[in-house]
Amino acid sequence: MHMWVPKAGWAKYKLRLRRRRLLLRAFRKKHEIKSVVSRIKQIRNEDVLAFVTLRNEIDRLPEFLDHHRKLGIAHFLIVDNASTDGSVAYLRDQSDVSLWQTDHSYRLSRFGLDWLTWLMIRHGHGHWCLTLDADEIFIYPNWKTRSLAALTDWLDRSGHRSFGALMLDLYPKGPLNDTDQRHLTSAFEHLCWYDCGNYTIEKKPAQNNLWIQGGVRARLQTLNPRDLPTFRGILPITPHGSCLCQCLVGQMKT
Incomplete structure (x- = not known):
């Protein structure tokens, strides 16, 4: 007996299956990152969190952290991919940063997404989570006058669980x-x-x-x-350019 499955239903099933595979992949990759300093206990229930992968970004880090702190990011969960420029020492001294380190392949971790997915599974439940790279800066309409909490409150009231941004x-x-x-x-x-x-x-x-x-x-x-690269996923940065706003705000639910 043959069972007819609507195209829309089949597409949703494939997406669910892919999601499960990616979650399993992230679980397997968790052993590739080692904790350097953990301040996870500082995180409050209402905090908006940022999840970041970086390598040798010491020149960008001060402005990157300052900008997102002003938006309302309360805690940064950062994976350093074998930096040699002092990034680790700098981040270790930041009171709102929990830091992990790895020397495994960035490309083979889906450009850091496997590591960050595991950290979101482990620490992001119940929080709005912003994912981005250190060479990216997140902005949104009226960002200079309205905090990130105002955006997430609006998303909550509107019934949205995620918010994609253009890079x-x-x-x-x-x-x-x-x-x-x-x-x-x-x-x-x-x-x-x-x-x-x-x-x-x-x-x-x-x-x-x-x-x-x-x-x-x-x-x-x-x-x-x-x-050509698309503006819907993580892109390699151009040698002399900067990337603005490739990130995803998503609320991790239990």
Whole structure:
């Protein structure tokens, strides 16, 4: 006897199966990260948490942490991937940071997502969780005057459990080779240019999300359009650019 399964139902089943596989993968990867300093006991029930993977980001860390603290991030759970530039020592001294370290492959951990998924499973239940890299800065409408708590309150009232954000590649004015990002005082001040008119948007019915491509990568790279990176997942940073807002806010429920 054959059983007919609607396409929508089959798509949902495949997504659930994929989610279970990714959760199992994260569970297996938990042994790759070792705790350096834990301040987990400081986390309060109402805190919004940030989950971050980084490597050799000492020049970006002060502004990165300061910006997200001002938004309302109460605690940072960070995985350092074998930094050699002093990032570990700097993060160890931050009172709102719990730090793990690993020398395993970033690529083979799904670009850090396996490690962060395990930490969210372990420590993110009941919290709104922001995931991003240290070369990314999260903003949203009215972010200068409204805290992250205001955003998550609105999401709660609206019945949303997650909030996806667009990643936008920013770059400085003038020739890229003339700018040394390591000595920039502020990404907001110097990296404020972006391509605004060459994007394509496609809706993916299975995931009910948008597939966005374009920007400076499409203008400078001679790839087939289908091979360009998308603005829906973690992207490799360009050598002289900065990435704004590739992150996902999601509430971990028990």
